[in-house]
Amino acid sequence: xxxxxxxxxxxxxxxxxxxxxxxxxxxxxxxxxxxxxxxxxxxxxxxxxxxxxxxxxxxxxxxxxxxxxxxxxxxxxxxxxxxxxxxxxxxxxxxxxxxxxxxxxxxxxxxxxxxxxxxxxxxxxxxxxxxxxxxxxxxxxxxxxxxxxxxxxxxxxxxxxxxxxxxxxxxxxxxxxxxxxxxxxxxxxxxxxxxxxxxxxxxxxxxxxxxxxxxxxxxxxxxxxxxxxxxxxxxxxxxxxxxxxxxxxxxxxxxxxx
Amino acid sequence: xxxxxxxxxxxxxxxxxxxxxxxxxxxxxxxxxxxxxxxxxxxxxxxxxxxxxxxxxxxxxxxxxxxxxxxxxxxxxxxxxxxxxxxxxxxxxxxxxxxxxxxxxxxxxxxxxxxxxxxxxxxxxxxxxxxxxxxxxxxxxxxxxxxxxxxxxxxxxxxxxxxxxxxxxxxxxxxxxxxxxxxxxxx
Amino acid sequence: xxxxxxxxxxxxxxxxxxxxxxxxxxxxxxxxxxxxxxxxxxxxxxxxxxxxxxxxxxxxxxxxxxxxxxxxxxxxxxxxxxxxxxxxxxxxxxxxxxxxxxxxxxxxxxxxxxxxxxxxxxxxxxxxxxxxxxxxxxxxxxxxxxxxxxxxxxxxxxxxxxxxxxxxxxxxxxxxxxxxxxxxxxxxxxxxxxxxxxxxxxxxxxxxxxxxxxxxxxxxxxxxxxxxxxxxxxxxxxxxxxxxxxxxxxxxxxxxxxxxxxxxxxxxxxxxxxxxxxxxxxxxxxxxxxxxxxxxxxxxxxxxxxxxxxxxxxxxxxxxxxxxxxxxxxxxxxxxxxxxxxxxxxxxxxxxxxxxxxxxxxxxxxxxxxxxxxxxxxxxxxxxxxxxxxxxxxxxxxxxxxxxxxxxxxxxxxxxxxxxxxxxxxxxxxxxxxxxxx
Numbered sequence: 022x023x024x025x026x027x028x029x030x031x032x033x034x035x036x037x038x039x040x041x042x043x044x045x046x047x048x049x050x051x052x053x054x055x056x057x058x059x060x061x062x063x064x065x066x067x068x069x070x071x072x073x074x075x076x077x078x079x080x081x082x083x084x085x086x087x088x089x090x091x092x093x094x095x096x097x098x099x100x101x102x103x104x105x106x107x108x109x110x111x112x113x114x115x116x117x118x119x120x121x122x123x124x125x126x127x128x129x130x131x132x133x134x135x136x137x138x139x140x141x142x143x144x145x146x147x148x149x150x151x152x153x154x155x156x157x158x159x160x161x162x163x164x165x166x167x168x169x170x171x172x173x174x175x176x177x178x179x180x181x182x183x184x185x186x187x188x189x190x191x192x193x194x195x196x197x198x199x200x201x202x203x204x205x206x207x208x209x210x211x212x213x214x215x216x217x218x219x220x221x222x223x224x225x226x227x228x229x230x231x232x233x234x235x236x237x238x239x240x241x242x243x244x245x246x247x248x249x250x251x252x253x254x255x256x257x258x259x260x261x262x263x264x265x266x267x268x269x270x271x272x273x274x275x276x277x278x279x
Numbered sequence: 280x281x282x283x284x285x286x287x288x289x290x291x292x293x294x295x296x297x298x299x300x301x302x303x304x305x306x307x308x309x310x311x312x313x314x315x316x317x318x319x320x321x322x323x324x325x326x327x328x329x330x331x332x333x334x335x336x337x338x339x340x341x342x343x344x345x346x347x348x349x350x351x352x353x354x355x356x357x358x359x360x361x362x363x364x365x366x367x368x369x370x371x372x373x374x375x376x377x378x379x380x381x382x383x384x385x386x387x388x389x390x391x392x393x394x395x396x397x398x399x400x401x402x403x404x405x406x407x408x409x410x411x412x413x414x415x416x417x418x419x420x421x422x423x424x425x426x427x428x429x430x431x432x433x434x435x436x437x438x439x440x441x442x443x444x445x446x447x448x449x450x451x452x453x454x455x456x457x458x459x460x461x462x463x464x465x466x
Numbered sequence: 467x468x469x470x471x472x473x474x475x476x477x478x479x480x481x482x483x484x485x486x487x488x489x490x491x492x493x494x495x496x497x498x499x500x501x502x503x504x505x506x507x508x509x510x511x512x513x514x515x516x517x518x519x520x521x522x523x524x525x526x527x528x529x530x531x532x533x534x535x536x537x538x539x540x541x542x543x544x545x546x547x548x549x550x551x552x553x554x555x556x557x558x559x560x561x562x563x564x565x566x567x568x569x570x571x572x573x574x575x576x577x578x579x580x581x582x583x584x585x586x587x588x589x590x591x592x593x594x595x596x597x598x599x600x601x602x603x604x605x606x607x608x609x610x611x612x613x614x615x616x617x618x619x620x621x622x623x624x625x626x627x628x629x630x631x632x633x634x635x636x637x638x639x640x641x642x643x644x645x646x647x648x649x650x651x652x653x654x655x656x657x658x659x660x661x662x663x664x665x666x667x668x669x670x671x672x673x674x675x676x677x678x679x680x681x682x683x684x685x686x687x688x689x690x691x692x693x694x695x696x697x698x699x700x701x702x703x704x705x706x707x708x709x710x711x712x713x714x715x716x717x718x719x720x721x722x723x724x725x726x727x728x729x730x731x732x733x734x735x736x737x738x739x740x741x742x743x744x745x746x747x748x749x750x751x752x753x754x755x756x757x758x759x760x761x762x763x764x765x766x767x768x769x770x771x772x773x774x775x776x777x778x779x780x781x782x783x784x785x786x787x788x789x790x791x792x793x794x795x796x797x798x799x800x801x802x803x804x805x806x807x808x809x810x811x812x813x814x815x816x817x818x819x820x821x822x823x824x825x826x827x828x829x830x831x832x833x834x835x836x837x838x839x840x841x842x843x844x845x846x847x848x849x850x851x852x853x854x855x856x857x858x859x860x861x862x863x864x865x866x867x868x869x870x871x872x873x874x875x876x877x878x879x880x881x882x883x884x885x886x887x888x889x890x891x892x893x894x895x896x897x898x899x900x901x902x903x904x
Binding site for chain 1: 514553556557559560566567711715716719720722723725726727729730733734736737738740741746747749750759760826829830833
């Protein structure tokens with residue numbers, strides 16, 4: 022306890038060091054994205070099921086043409102609030118390769134809920150070949166694979182600009198995007214107003230679609246999030262109670278010495 | 280508990296009251312601690328139970344439209360072969376006729392099928408686990424027309440019942456249901 | 467009392483009551499594990515004045531157990547092959563029951579382990595726990611630290627993300643700096659011509675093995691500890707029974723309380739911020755053809771990484787790259803020499819006013835080294851100031867690190883005026899009472 026002042030000073034330095042490090046690092050790559058409010062943030066965060074379903078629709082109709090989601094299985098869509106029949110129907114829209122059969126041949130069949138999402142390209146080389154050498158990454162964990170992933174993704178989808186700023190020339194096939202590292206991105210702006218007709222009637226503005234698809238992808242990256250936070254609240258409360266008991270017992274045990 | 284604590288030092292718990300309080304506290308803390316430890320260990324143990332992707336494959340749906348009478352197909356279910364036999368009327372008659380025939384594991388044929396023309400069996404010999412022969416016309420079917428296990432010579436009949444050989448019980452009938460006329464869900 | 471010659475004889479000293487007691491006596495007579503535990507818990511003298519900085523050893527031990535338990539379960543589902551590793555980890559996170567929990571506990575447990583061990587080491591530095599007769603205890607601790615660093619380094623490669631691959635590439639490439647045999651050693655480490663499948667598989671094997679080696683060294687560490695007992699905040703030896711108390715129940719309950727506090731912090735991270743200590747780049751599958759913009763190790767290796775990168779100049783015929791490697795290893799091996807570099811007879815910083823200040827300076831220096839490790843060498847430390855880059859800060863902090871051990875410690879040991887030591891551990895408490903006539 023004597024050196025508590027020194028200890029506090031050092032802890033403050035350590036925390037400041039960490040903060041400075043993190044904030045200056047992100048400046049060296051992509052610019053720091055603007056913070057958004059997400060329903061799944063914080064100690065009590067949950068996913069908005071309606072937003073998840075809309076986001077899935079955006080992924081399916083816009084993104085899945087180039088981006089895979091290979092770590093998610095169709096059966097996982099039940100977590101979005103779909104019935105077993107709906108999940109089966111989503112899967113059945115897709116043809117997947119299976120085999121070999123008894124003749125040694127590969128064949129195609131409708132996907133089942135137990136299958137994982139089919140990727141648009143069989144491998145990275147095919148993906149690059151179809152996209153001028155650029156690789157559209159698989160989106161299964163994209164919100165965890167970028168610093169401030171959810172804010173970044175939203176910014177990426179909503180900060181395309183028609184014209185680059187004065188004096189900046191865009192090479193052929195590149196687009197100006199404020200959020201992307203270097204501000205030049207090969208991805209064609211994927212979202213335009215009403216690109217998707219939402220089944221629940223919500224107006225499909227670009228910010229709305231960006232929010233919904235980011236929510237969906239955040240779920241895809243962390244499907245355990247709600248269970249994790251619920252368990253976390255219970256565990257921390259239990260530990261606080263248990264530690265309080267431990268402390269009381271410690272004081273009791275030591276009372277004959279103090 | 281501690282021997283030296285009560286002898287040294289100026290203070291000590293004030294008689295019985297202190298002891299009882301300390302004992303309750305000890306008990307409560309120990310109970311919470313042990314309970315917490317059990318809750319902490321459980322995920323490690325439960326993680327060894329089948330994972331979600333394994334469970335997703337625990338039921339399969341089979342399209343039986345193309346299986347003609349007299350034809351047998353094999354599908355994989357939970358890592359094991361399942362025999363689906365589209366029986367002809369003669370085979371069904373023979374199976375039912377043998378209901379009382381001194382079976383090692385007595386069971387009526389009608390208790391082993393939902394629709395008599397479809398026999399669904401787990402293709403694992405109940406002796407020591409080999410896969411019996413008989414699915415293909417070129418394979419031996421044993422003396423009773425069903426299946427024959429080459430490992431130790433068990434013979435199964437038209438209902439998949441053990442008739443001769445070391446296997447103790449009939450070929451297992453898995454849980455299944457007809458989703459419609461042409462689709463079987465197993466498991 | 468039954469005589470020892472009888473076949474079902476109880477232990478000669480205790481007539482323990484009841485069936486469990488009889489069973490314990492039977493075992494104890496043949497392998498005295500219960501007497502041993504009894505002695506260590508009840509009779510082994512522990513200084514009565516240990517403060518909470520002494521909790522961190524037991525905390526480290528408990529985290530080791532947690533890491534092994536979660537690691538073994540993870541290994542049941544992990545595939546150590548370049549084509550399947552990343553996918554198998556995602557499967558654990560999504561499909562294995564509680565897989566996400568076990569993985570996050572293991573991943574963040576590594577950070578907790580190093581945090582606890584670093585505090586434990588700094589406690590040793592402050593209170594002189596490395597001084598005679600505890601030099602060997604200190605050495606065994608450094609061996610544990612080295613094994614931990616190897617284990618953590620290899621473990622980080624296993625998910626086969628971008629940082630896994632490139633961190634492995636950078637660190638294994640270091641060994642090519644060794645003259646003559648360097649390249650052969652690197653090829654041998656890799657099992658090929660670059661970090662690839664053979665490397666991943668052997669790292670998995672060794673990552674599973676080393677924690678059990680750590681357990682063995684921990685046993686030696688505890689044996690060395692129990693030979694002379696714990697140091698204490700005053701740094702003076704126990705003189706009589708008045709100075710000590712039995713480990714149980716005093717320190718068992720105190721350690722359990724400390725464990726509770728640690729678990730609150732640890733679990734808060736696991737459940738609410740499981741990726742805050744990690745690098746997002748490691749959620750990108752490894753790509754040998756694309757190097758990430760910044761290659762950084764996990765936070766607990768940053769100070770050593772900084773020292774490695776600080777040496778940017780050749781000395782005579784020795785290349786900068788090799789010097790960096792030497793400096794990095796030297797920064798740990800110098801700890802082995804500490805009992806002789808700091809030969810002051812006074813153990814605890816409580817009675818060494820100058821050393822006490824330098825301790826805090828050293829700690830700040832280590833934190834700064836960590837910051838340096840996290841940044842690109844040519845980043846400016848202060849945005850406005852042009853000529854002060856992290857590489858220069860790194861050189862200053864590295865120089866100070868070695869100066870602390872090689873220059874300051876011996877100087878202080880020889881010349882520092884220390885405060886007078888108390889008579890005994892119990893003296894500050896009982897001494898007054900003696901005057902009061904008790």
